[in-house]
Amino acid sequence: MTAEDDSARFARVVLPYLGDAYELARWLAGNRTDAEDIVQEACLRAFRGILRFKEGNARAWVLTIVRNTAYTWLGRNRPANLVITDDLEAIERAENHPDYPTGSDIETPEAALIAKADAARVQTALAALPAAFRETLVLRDLQGFDYREIAAITGVPVGTVMSRLARARRRLMGSIVKDDDDAHV
Amino acid sequence: MPMSEEDRLLVHAYLDGELDFADALALEKRIAEDQALMKERDRVMALRNVLHTLIEPERPSPALRARIEAAVGLRRRLRPRSLLAMAASIMLAAVLGSAATFLVVGSRDEDSLADIVVSDHIRALMAPQSVDVVSSDKHTVKPWFIGRIP
Numbered sequence: 001m002t003a004e005d006d007s008a009r010f011a012r013v014v015l016p017y018l019g020d021a022y023e024l025a026r027w028l029a030g031n032r033t034d035a036e037d038i039v040q041e042a043c044l045r046a047f048r049g050i051l052r053f054k055e056g057n058a059r060a061w062v063l064t065i066v067r068n069t070a071y072t073w074l075g076r077n078r079p080a081n082l083v084i085t086d087d088l089e090a091i092e093r094a095e096n097h098p099d100y101p102t103g104s105d106i107e108t109p110e111a112a113l114i115a116k117a118d119a120a121r122v123q124t125a126l127a128a129l130p131a132a133f134r135e136t137l138v139l140r141d142l143q144g145f146d147y148r149e150i151a152a153i154t155g156v157p158v159g160t161v162m163s164r165l166a167r168a169r170r171r172l173m174g175s176i177v178k179d180d181d182d183a184h185v
Numbered sequence: 186m187p188m189s190e191e192d193r194l195l196v197h198a199y200l201d202g203e204l205d206f207a208d209a210l211a212l213e214k215r216i217a218e219d220q221a222l223m224k225e226r227d228r229v230m231a232l233r234n235v236l237h238t239l240i241e242p243e244r245p246s247p248a249l250r251a252r253i254e255a256a257v258g259l260r261r262r263l264r265p266r267s268l269l270a271m272a273a274s275i276m277l278a279a280v281l282g283s284a285a286t287f288l289v290v291g292s293r294d295e296d297s298l299a300d301i302v303v304s305d306h307i308r309a310l311m312a313p314q315s316v317d318v319v320s321s322d323k324h325t326v327k328p329w330f331i332g333r334i335p
Contacts, residue, residue: 007258022245043253111227119239141236
């Protein structure tokens, strides 16, 4: 009886999700080169820990490692840009204040206006979201993970996932359409 | 009529298929009777549609997969069958390297002894398989014979 060796296990568990891994890394890092570095590092981590993977949701397991590796990598290579999650709450509080200039709750654009957004604007707006919002939105709307999977991957309760997702989408709606107004100022 | 944050999250969850059928039906009824909920539903649908259709999927380069496979020991295509064949490959690579240097740097005069030895070595060591640049085999052969090339 031959046990599956680590390389074969890796090929079975991790390699099928290389594309998804790269996509998440790409949206967290902002460019291809860094994303590929992150994926490579994540794959090595996954390989070293492959025996720790209990059969189950391999896709979520792989993406969890990629996500954690990305933040470690970013912390190492771009410490100035890293926004800690706690700050996110402070940002939200500030934005919900009625005096805040781009008051998020006041005018969310209509569906018709959102539908007219162009690809470049959407791409830029998504890239500009704070990391916690961006990753939640990418995992849901680009990669199709459900709320429980996103909670597991990002290490937060489902309620937080729901809140971040709704806020991320609201911000995105505002950004997609706001640029249009700015152009006329 | 302002929408509560809880209702907003429900609308999102509904569109994400996270509500069970009973809750989904109940919310649909409420949406039909509430302008604010309906507008939220419409704009989230519009946004999701935009995201699905306008965002290009990001794809890794083929080289990434190759590098990862090599790093975890999955690339076996170029692995030689025996220690001797690997030794021969390394020798060939070393000889070709020095021969190439010689061609660039060396004189064009009649064949020196070094030239003859080098070309003889090349002929003798033509290995059946292609030259290995990177071996995925964990066992590395120390190139003890490289120093012997004149």
